[in-house]
Amino acid sequence: MTIEEKIDYRFKKKELLKIALTHSSHSGNSTNNERLEFLGDAVLELIISEYLFLSHKLSEGKMTKIRSNIVCAESLSKAAYELQLGDHIFLGKGEIVTGGRQRKSNLANAFEALIGAVFLDSNFETTRKVVLEILASNIQLALSGALVKDYKTELQEYIQKNNDNVIEYILDRSEGPEHNKTFYINLIFNGDCVSHGIGKSKKEGEQDAAKNYLSKARKI
Amino acid sequence: MTIEEKIDYRFKKKELLKIALTHSSHSGNSTNNERLEFLGDAVLELIISEYLFLSHKLSEGKMTKIRSNIVCAESLSKAAYELQLGDHIFLGKGEIVTGGRQRKSNLANAFEALIGAVFLDSNFETTRKVVLEILASNIQLALSGALVKDYKTELQEYIQKNNDNVIEYILDRSEGPEHNKTFYINLIFNGDCVSHGIGKSKKEGEQDAAKNYLSKARKI
Incomplete structure (x- = not known):
């Protein structure tokens, strides 16, 4: 199964998917995923904020806490792991031999970049659908208090x-x-x-x- | 000029505008703007992130810094001041006599809540248009390095x-x-x-x- 099949989204600009999966250690002139990661993080924050706002009558402080347990390295690397994103990331050789494909920060960053890429390629509504589907179990875990940041x-x-x-x-x-x-x-x-x-x-x-x-x- | 005229957006649900302008010190059973402020902050972060991503070839670190100088109490209270939002906030008496209408945190929070309300009442695209119009000068100031957080x-x-x-x-x-x-x-x-x-x-x-x-x- 391809990444596109797994996230149930087909890119119009395939180049965006490639950039989202390119770690800064990857050699060559290819653009890396750092800028997309920045964008994707903000996309995730808003989608989760809106979801918590609309679906649960939680206080502002409670929403802030639960959101930070959903949009964090721990939770996003878990989602990335389930999508087997590590197998598809473009890494430098040094990064590969030191376990870069399993490194939580690489996985979480690639996941954020992937969401940033979907957002650029489509729009907010489409990205919301993709994200809420992929993060459904993490959201439920965070709401139940099981995803506490350590x-x-x-x-x-x-x-x-x-x-x-x-x-x-x-x-x-x-x-x-x-x-x-x-x-x-x-x-x-x-x-x-x-x-x-x-x-x-x-x-x-x-x-x-x-x-x-x-x-x-x-x-x- | 009403707030709606100033921001060039007409609410379908007028109740949202009222909540956005209601400070927690305001007496009565009315809902205050704290939850909308949480949502509006995330809306602003994404709109500014997307704008910086698309319009300027800045590094991720630079975008983070500039965004934090646009989406912060200093910058947002300035925008709120220009909209004369302070005159329209519903405050408790104690808050009014201690200068609550001029307090930067009240202004910035009401501004964030107002943007959260526009987003709920419309969609991402419409809110983007409203925000980029209102914050245009702050964005230019931040890009030029004039809005540095102190x-x-x-x-x-x-x-x-x-x-x-x-x-x-x-x-x-x-x-x-x-x-x-x-x-x-x-x-x-x-x-x-x-x-x-x-x-x-x-x-x-x-x-x-x-x-x-x-x-x-x-x-x-």
């Missing part, structure tokens, strides 16, 4: 390329009365403090520290 | 309700060789360290600390 696992996966890396979460201090303490966590990476986290529990503080480090690391 | 100013505005609040930015430490230092900044709020920032200059670290504090404060 930044510590994400960070572990992010740095696992180098097996010697050691991550520790150290409680710096806690403040406030017993029933309402705030915990300050330092994230130690190979002996250096690289980020801080704050939370109403140690676990929450650790998640926050991992999240902050990931967001910094990805900007660089 | 988190320190934003934080100052955010906390200014209480004039006794004092914010200080303290250099915790710097690390690395002279030509490539990293600066660690502590944000001190009324004597307590409330957030941290990291940057390649003190200024950048201060912006990061202000940004981190804002994002935490808004979650609470």
Whole structure:
């Protein structure tokens, strides 16, 4: 089965599908999928926002949280995996031998780019239909609370390329009365403090520290 | 001139326009604009993403930055101000006497909600036309680099309700060789360290600390 058959959409401009599946490591002069990924992410955000708005009477805060559990690397790489997108991505040799076809970030990014490509090739309504079909199970999981974002696992996966890396979460201090303490966590990476986290529990503080480090690391 | 005339869109469901302009402080059983604001934000993100994608050959990183300077409180409150949206927002009395009609966050939120309402009342294509018309000058300013997000100013505005609040930015430490230092900044709020920032200059670290504090404060 081709990708087009799997997502039940036939591209008018086949070139867009090719760009969506081209990772930046792929050699040659071909355009990579980074710009389409940017567009696809915004398309997904709106489709999921609209769906949550219309179909469930959730508060704004609740919608924000559930959306972030649907439009995230964890959920989108799962969808990409089910479409076996990894087999179709154009990667550089170095990326292939280091497991690039299975890498969650590559899968999630290619998925976002694919949705960006469908949007450019068609329109919002058609893309909505494609997305709600593919992400149906992820949406149900997120609504049931089963898709909760785990930044510590994400960070572990992010740095696992180098097996010697050691991550520790150290409680710096806690403040406030017993029933309402705030915990300050330092994230130690190979002996250096690289980020801080704050939370109403140690676990929450650790998640926050991992999240902050990931967001910094990805900007660089 | 009515709002509908100003944005050149006539609502089929007038109720949506009313909800878009209803602040949470407004008394009575009327629905407030928080959910529409959530939707409208995602609508704006996609419209601006698509515009930047199609009309300018910018990198993904550059598009992200420019978009964040267009879809932000600063830029949207400016657009809302030009539409004189403040005169039409339904506010609680307490909010009115403390300057709620001029408050940037109220203006920006009502603007986002208004766009969310247009989207629900029509479709993506119609909303795109409305948005690109209203935000034309902001888009040009952002592309020229004139709309740069200033988190320190934003934080100052955010906390200014209480004039006794004092914010200080303290250099915790710097690390690395002279030509490539990293600066660690502590944000001190009324004597307590409330957030941290990291940057390649003190200024950048201060912006990061202000940004981190804002994002935490808004979650609470």
